[in-house]
Amino acid sequence: MTSFGSLSAPARELLARAAWLAAGHVPEGLAVALLPNAPDGAIDELVRACLLSPHPEGGFVMEARTGELARSAFEERGRDEAILAISRYLGDEGSPGEVARCLDLLPHLIHWVGLTRPEDDFVDGAMLMNRVVVLLLHQEMGAPALPLAERVVRTCEIHIGAEDVRTWRIRAVLASVLDQSGHVRRAARQVEKVIAGLSALHGEDHPDVWSARQNLGAMYMRLQEFDRAVSVVRQLIEHHTAVSGPRDRQTLMARHNLAVVLQKAGRLAEALEIWEACVPEFDTFLGVTDPDTMDVRRALAAALEVQAGLDTSDMSLEEAEHTLEQLSGEPGRITQRYLAVLVHRATLLRNQGRLDEAESDFGKAIDLGSREVGPGHPIVVSAHYRLALLHHLCGQDDLALAVAERGLRESERSLGRTHDETLITVTFILGMLARQKRAAELQQRIEEWLADIIEGWGFAHPMVRELARNRSGLALYGVEWATGRRTAL
Numbered sequence: 001m002t003s004f005g006s007l008s009a010p011a012r013e014l015l016a017r018a019a020w021l022a023a024g025h026v027p028e029g030l031a032v033a034l035l036p037n038a039p040d041g042a043i044d045e046l047v048r049a050c051l052l053s054p055h056p057e058g059g060f061v062m063e064a065r066t067g068e069l070a071r072s073a074f075e076e077r078g079r080d081e082a083i084l085a086i087s088r089y090l091g092d093e094g095s096p097g098e099v100a101r102c103l104d105l106l107p108h109l110i111h112w113v114g115l116t117r118p119e120d121d122f123v124d125g126a127m128l129m130n131r132v133v134v135l136l137l138h139q140e141m142g143a144p145a146l147p148l149a150e151r152v153v154r155t156c157e158i159h160i161g162a163e164d165v166r167t168w169r170i171r172a173v174l175a176s177v178l179d180q181s182g183h184v185r186r187a188a189r190q191v192e193k194v195i196a197g198l199s200a201l202h203g204e205d206h207p208d209v210w211s212a213r214q215n216l217g218a219m220y221m222r223l224q225e226f227d228r229a230v231s232v233v234r235q236l237i238e239h240h241t242a243v244s245g246p247r248d249r250q251t252l253m254a255r256h257n258l259a260v261v262l263q264k265a266g267r268l269a270e271a272l273e274i275w276e277a278c279v280p281e282f283d284t285f286l287g288v289t290d291p292d293t294m295d296v297r298r299a300l301a302a303a304l305e306v307q308a309g310l311d312t313s314d315m316s317l318e319e320a321e322h323t324l325e326q327l328s329g330e331p332g333r334i335t336q337r338y339l340a341v342l343v344h345r346a347t348l349l350r351n352q353g354r355l356d357e358a359e360s361d362f363g364k365a366i367d368l369g370s371r372e373v374g375p376g377h378p379i380v381v382s383a384h385y386r387l388a389l390l391h392h393l394c395g396q397d398d399l400a401l402a403v404a405e406r407g408l409r410e411s412e413r414s415l416g417r418t419h420d421e422t423l424i425t426v427t428f429i430l431g432m433l434a435r436q437k438r439a440a441e442l443q444q445r446i447e448e449w450l451a452d453i454i455e456g457w458g459f460a461h462p463m464v465r466e467l468a469r470n471r472s473g474l475a476l477y478g479v480e481w482a483t484g485r486r487t488a489l
Contacts, residue, residue, distance in 0.1 A: 004073055007049065010035060010042040015051060016078030017085060018062055019070035022111035027104050028058030033088040034081075071115070082112060083125040093131070099459070102135045106144060113147060118154040126155040133173060139459035142180025149177040168197045172212055179219055188219040210239055217257070226265035233258045247285040249292065252278060256296050263303055272307065275300040294416050301378070305336060312344035317352075320345040334372040339365055339379045343386065350390050362387035376414020381407050381421040385428050397436060404429050417449075418456035427453070427463055434470070446471045 004012055014035045018026060026034075031043060043060055046052040051070075052060040086105055091098060109132060130152045136145035153174050156167040172194045178187035195212045202209065217232035233254060240251040255278050263271035279300055282293040312320065320341050327338040346361030362383050369380035384407025391400035404425055411422040426449050433442040446467055454464050 004070070008042070008045060010038040011045045011049075012074075013078070014038055014042050015046060015070050016074040017082045018052075018060075018078075019067040019074065020079055020082035020112050020115060021062070021067070021108040023062060023064035023067060024107065025055050025057070025061055026059045026108070027089075029101070030085065030089040030104070030108070031059045033085040035085075036088070076120075079112075079116060079120075080122060080125065083109075083128060086112070087124070087128045090128070090131070099135060099139060102132055105132065106136075110144070110147060113151050118151060118158055121151075121155040121159065123155075123159055126152050126159070129155075130170060130173060133177060137173070137176055137180060140180065141460055142177045143182075145177050146181050146183075149174040163197065163201070165198070165201055168194055168201070169208070171197075172208075172215075175215065179215075179222075184219055184222050188216060188223060191216045191219065205239075210236065214254075214257075217261070221261050221264055224264075226261060229261045230258065230265070233261055247281070249286060252282055252285065252296075253292060256292075256299065259303075260299065263306075268303060268307060272300070272303050275303060291416075298415070298419065305340070305378075312340050315341070315344055317345065317348045320348065334368045336373060336377075336379060339369045339373065339383075342368075343379060343383045346383070347386055350386070350393070355390060355394060358390055359387065362390065374414065376410040378411075378415065378419075378421045381411040381415070381425060383407075384410070385421075385425045388428060388432075392432065397432060401429065401432050404432070417452040420456070423453055423456045430467070442470070 004015065007015070017034045018031075021030075035042065043052060043054075047054055047060070051066050052062055055061050086109060090101055090105060109129065113129075129148045133145045133149045133152065136142065136148075153167070153170050156164070156170050160167050171190060175187045175190035175194060178184070178190060191212050195209055195216065198206060198209045198212065213232055214236055217229050217236065220226070220229035220232060236254040237251065237258060240248060240254050244250055255274055259271040259274040259278070262268075262274070275296065278296055279293075282290070282296050286293050315323070323341045324338065324345065327335065327341065342361055342365045346358045346365065349355075349361065350358035365383040366375075366380055366387070369375075369377055369383065373380065385404050388400040388404035388407070391397070391403060408422065408425045408429060411419065411425055415422055426445070430442060430445055430449070433445060450464075450467055450471065453461075453467060457464060
């Protein structure tokens with residue numbers, strides 16, 4: 001400790017705590033949280049001593065070698081205080097900016113975990129880590145959360161008890177992290193243990209047990225163990241029907257989940273039978289505008305499209321033309337399959353540079369589809385934004401925007417704000433506004449749609465990150481952001 005003996009007591013304490021954080025930028029708020037009552041000059045003193053460097057965005061930077069020397073000099077001093085500082089910086093649950101602060105903290109928290117042992121942990125520190133794990137799960141960032149989740153479980157086993165109900169609940173969180181990280185088999189085995197443990201503590205009919213069973217059914221489905229998944233979901237239907245009645249949301253959603261599993265298992269006819277029976281009940285008991293009702297309607301529509309053979313992704317231009325010729329001779333109204341193949345042929349023509357023919361096909365699909373299946377049908381919406389892209393390729397950006405806006409209005413009204421077709425259309429519009437350097441309109445649209453895009457695609461989606469970057473740039477630089485080279489939508 002002699003090399004740090006000339007420092008003041010606050011500077012030594014700040015250094016001892018900072019040494020447990022990862023090398024690199026320590027944000028200003030975290031720097032303050034490390035030693036809340038420190039004199040203002042403590043960081044400046046460490047900068048003058050060349051132990052820290054100021055960061056342009058506030059806070060400071062500590063080199064890895066400095067951290068090693070400080071931990072060697074101060075030994076375990078500052079270790080527990082560092083985790084408490086991280087907790088102070090994260091702030092209250094649900095407070096504004098909580099997710100952003102969580103991401104700032106992640107490298108420091110993982111670094112702290114790598115330097116310490118679960119045997120030396122304390123329960124409050126473990127609960128902080130679990131809170132971060134749950135926040136990351138909600139942002140679909142299970143992979144970086146995994147080492148933290150595994151550490152929390154081990155700490156709880158040591159300091160709370162392996163059979164304590166809190167430890168079993170923490171293990172359930174670990175299972176969700178494993179599942180989201182792609183370790184589905186391990187996740188399922190973990191949930192099976194959780195169900196056994198909670199059943200032994202509370203009995204098989206405890207709500208936590210049924211919640212775990214629901215997660216297990218989804219995991220079995222992802223593992224393609226469909227018979228086991230169907231068995232679990234049927235148990236859920238029986239349970240929710242007995243406890244809450246056939247009209248309850250949980251009962252209805254369990255029936256919807258059974259249809260999802262059956263479709264995944266290749267039993268499409270059975271799935272359709274369930275969805276067709278469910279939709280009127282969702283309409284009646286939850287309401288036609290309820291988000292779950294809309295999800296079930298979308299699932300039914302998608303399943304009907306599969307049944308109708310609407311997947312055209314691998315169809316060549318020659319196959320598309322042959323199929324259209326066959327379908328054109330069928331009596332009766334225009335089918336969804338005809339419209340899907342027509343849009344696919346138009347897309348292939350556009351990609352080959354045959355723009356006039358493509359424009360004609362897109363227009364035909366929109367006109368026929370609007371009359372036969374409705375202007376807000378996914379196939380018709382898809383034709384709108386594909387036609388809009390064609391107009392953009394032709395240098396007709398005003399026309400491209402008008403076509404896309406029309407498709408967006410119909411999609412929002414019929415499919416909802418978080419449907420894939422709606423989100424694809426709105427991101428096309430955002431990209432057009434960015435290319436045209438219409439900064440004010442771009443900023444307004446990002447504010448209007450960002451929450452829906454995050455809900456639909458998740459925080460980790462590249463488009464969400466790009467929109468967040470553009471939003472920050474527009475807020476900081478205004479028109480200059482859109483007129484410079486920064487916009488990349």
